[in-house]
Amino acid sequence: MKKLKITSFLMAMMLILAACGTNNSANNSSGDDGDAGDSGGTTYTVGTDTTYPPFEFEEGGEYKGIDIDLINAIAEEEGFEIELKPMDFGGIIPALQANQLDVAIAGMSITDERKEKVDFSDPYFDAGLTLVVSEDNNDITKVEDLEGKTVAVKNGTTGADKAEELKDEIGIAEIRQFNDSPAMFQEVANGNADVLIEDYPVIAYAIKTKDLGLKTVGERLNGDQYGIAVLKGENQELLDKINSGLQKLRDSGEYDEILNKYLEE
Template sequence: MKEKLRKWAYLLICAAMLIGFAGCSSSSADKKNASAESIIVGTEAGFAPYEFMEGNQVVGIDMDIAEKIANKTGKKLVIKNMDFDGALVAVQQGKVDFVAAGVSVTEERKKNMDFSDNYVDSTDVVVVNADKPALQGVTELNDKVIGVQQGNVADLWVSNEDNVTAKEIKRYTAFAQAAQDLKNGKIDCIVMDEAPAKKLVKSVSGLKILEGEENIAFSDNYAIAVKKGNQELLTKINAVIKELKDNGGMDEIFAKYGSEEERSWISNIGGRFYDSLIKGGRYKTYLSGLLVTIEISFFAILLGILLGVLIAIGKVTANANSKFGWLGKLCGIYTTIIRGTPVIVQLLIIYNLIFTSKDANPILTGAVCFGINSSAYVAEIVRAGIESLDNGQTEAGRSLGFTYGQTMIYIILPQAVRNILPALGNEFISLIKETSVAGYIAVTDLTKAAQLVGNRTYDVLPPLIIAAAIYLVMVVGLTKGLSLIERRMGQGDRG
């Protein structure tokens, strides 16, 4: 039984690796061919009515304009949903062709990117708690705890002490959490664009906008951002904006989303979960995110096992043979660096230093990062498992005429794996949960999907509970599977 399980395990791992590498290479080739036929827009789908999630699709005013731009260039539009400040970095690096995300034009931003003509004039207003407003007018912003979207022009405006001397500035990646904090009294107000502010107060009870022209924080306008020097694309974008303004198309787009039926704040628990899961096909967002999480986790586990076993063998070999001392030191440095730095930092470094092309597959990037991170822990687990075995096992293998490599593969590793399977299982469970930070590199994994739904409903708790339940099901399923394998291997030994 044990021998049969071992053979099946080897076959499954080899097959999975072949499928993964074949998929990656074909995906890479497809992306290279498709890059000339597509145009990529970066956005942040938590800024209704300009961009927001509908089911598993990003829609809104900016996305309609982006579609017109794609038609003008004769290319297919590809939407990359990411954090707002991440989108601005991505366009500078050339990972996206342009950014349509309610981007304000500032002198500082002009130094790093080019902007189209303005397509909307806007005003930024102050949103407060309707029942217990911490201020009555914009002149009272000083010494208040103010919420803003991170990297947004409101963030820049509030951060300038010539405008406001805030007690504290709390920066959010999306307004849904800011609204929740405002209701709970964790912040005094939110400074944001008037259009999404109107959506916010209509969707969330207990919030209001400070009315009156005297309470307008500042005036603003939005444009499309492109990489510095991309004059060809900028000319086409300006032509689209001018055409939409001249033929009334821009007014139609704004009217289309301005007349959208508003959602009320549903107080009953069942209604809130219905709104977060069923309404508008939002379950599709979770399913799409779940698939991404499974893909990243699966290939990260395979890479973690492969690298981890190799590193463990390198360490054990170095301990047994002083000639390979350099190899042991190299493996030690690797594990120290990987285990000593946060996985988010590793993820961002790999994404911005290695996978710099706009055609880079974010799922592959995530799998590589989490696989490398996991390999350091797997290596220590495997090394401990190997060193826990009696030296007589190695001597027995050598006396049978096996080489060192054959002894390790056929005698040592199978026994070590049986002993360390529970520890490996715990590492794989941790890895699955660690992938929840993949959203930092514009990947819509399960956690990011829950955040996007929360941004749409302005009710952050139910989507997070739904995501937590899905993670729990995955972890319990993996735990049961590992327990079954342990029992089968134990039965094989007794047999």
């Protein structure tokens, strides 16, 4: 009789625990509306490239930069949480396609080719590509001077695409691809490549804050705009939240405060 009572008690406890578990799963499901002020909102995995100051970089064990501050501020405005996932830039879109990421913010230029794979937010930054040479290089001052030269680029970027475009047009001798910006900078500073192509705000910030031995030359090569990306056709609700949060930051002035924190007017 005692065994029967104990068994009944244990079964009752198991039913109570199972019910509690079901409630917790519902509360944490991805179907949460994520309304502003809801501390229990959905958590989204955000891919970024932390070798790309001033947009994203690691300092003192913390991730900082324009993109990091922006996505955190957008999340706070819209009531969701984020989990940052640093990776090489070239792997970000494939990770979105493999459902390993929900969002990508990495100084990513909005291009027609990328639009075939991802949906972009409203543009949040006007950028542009520039040529970069060593400080003592006076032979390269314009695009036409790239004939017969070795050009360093970062894998998967619009700079890499531009170099390929110019290869036949100008007669570039060789294009060398790198997974991160510091390695690319070093290649030119050491004289192993003649020139690199990089987003202007990124290299301007790097030259200003570090002794790279580099300088920018010539006119901007294009007029890129950066956007925040989600997987194409799969996450319109999240994209709407991102655009809503971004507009709120612009309206409040916090957007300008974030930019001014890292870039001089």
